[in-house]
Amino acid sequence: MDIRLEGISHSYGDFEVIRDITLDIPDNKIVCIVGPSGCGKSTLLRFIGGLERPTFGKVLQFGEPPPGCLNPLTYIFQDFALLPWRSVSGNVSLVLEDHGIRGAAAREIIDDVLQRTKLHDFAQALPRQLSGGMKQRVAIARALAVKPAIMLMDEPLSALDSQTRELLMDDLIDLWSRQPFTAVYVTHNLAEAVRLGHSIVVLSRRPGCIAEHIEIDKPLIERHFGDPDLEQYQKHLWQSMREEARAADAELLND
């Protein structure tokens, strides 16, 4: 299943946040969207998943989601969004219950996704007992449980400390290598973008439009911490973003 954004523009009243974005999300690739704060990258992600409607333009879906897919467009949020009153497996089961998957069938899926995210020992733990990294792994497990066609990741590692972030990036690469998935990955962190993105879309400052679109051919599995090739990309991205980021930082917040 592919997604295409066609001529997306958006304003809140007179306040233009996004201008004319056209973008293809190819199957089984991770597209990273980076940009200075307030450039509308998270808003763009909400359009893709249908949580918000753009003022102009449309989001199109091509092809059908793969069989067995329960929720084609599935988010992973920056703040994890786990129900604090449900255990790890309860949080995963939440998204299955509405599809009528209960009992043994649910247990099978839950065991599988907790296994894949290395959480099988913590199935009965409550979110408050978990570290930030573990919480985000629960959110990833929950997303995997509905077999998404496309994962929409909204700054998934931004609330974590840098060591945890490294560990989770390795986990994500691992997950993708074993079973490729399609993802749109929004981040402000260039190191994450060059590690995880098959292609990287740079948005300009508000109103956000595509300033640059680069492809990185190096396979994910060969990308490592401190990789000199990736640092080249990262340096290049930073140089093209630097002025924009500085200007964005100096702006007053209007909302």
Place this chain on the structure above:
Amino acid sequence: MPSYSMTEEERAVATSQMTGGKHVDFRGGGFAPKPHRWVGLVVFIALVGIAEWGTQSGWISPLTLPKPSDVLQTLKQLYSSGLLFEHLIPSLTRLVVGSALGVSVGISVGVLIGLFSYIRSGLVPLVAALFPIPKIALLPLFVIWFGIDEGSKYALIAFGTFTPTVVATYGSVDNVDRTLIRMGQSFGLSWFSIVRKIVIPGAMPGILSGLRISLAIAIILLVAAEMLGAEYGIGAYILEAGSLYDLERLFAGVMILSVLGVLLSALIGFFERRLLDWRA
């Protein structure tokens, strides 16, 4: 690589220069209340002890305060004569029926206000208008509407518990983490599932603490209702004792109310521990 660490001698010199230092003052204490269960009991026993000693020795006149031991005696008699339950059971029935009505309607209306903007716009001003009315003032009206019997008493308690429950409920529904609701929507959960599995449990802490207030109000209104046209009930018992200036029985009745309040509060505490064990 250059070495940034000190050699042993350098460290020894540094340490010798630092002898005779002064302790940094500790200033981080206080502002952290800790529970001390027994202190409450000690205060209670001390107060009763003072009252007993004062009335025994005579510097508190019997008209000011009855002897605590006499009050206890009255309570014992009340129990052994079977009158205790004759008063307690109608009172508890009124309390349970009235507050069950008020609380359940209150929670439902509160959730609806929290979920629908039209209901909110329509009912929030109404609730704000009803809240400050002393419900006791409406008792004569309730007697006309619902009869002098149990109906008016149920209505008074129900009405009195309704308003604080509504306010607490919609306030706590408003405070449910919006990102969790967003999450529910993004996974395609049905509206009903979001309400049942995200909104209601998320609002539960606020609803339960609102319930503490509502049930205390229920006890107050129970007594008020029973002071008007009730043959049996704690309120009737207190009223009768008061008009006869029988301080022992008056205090015995008040004691029963206090115990009832403590028990209700403990009951809510129990539910809080059961339902909200997910909180730290």
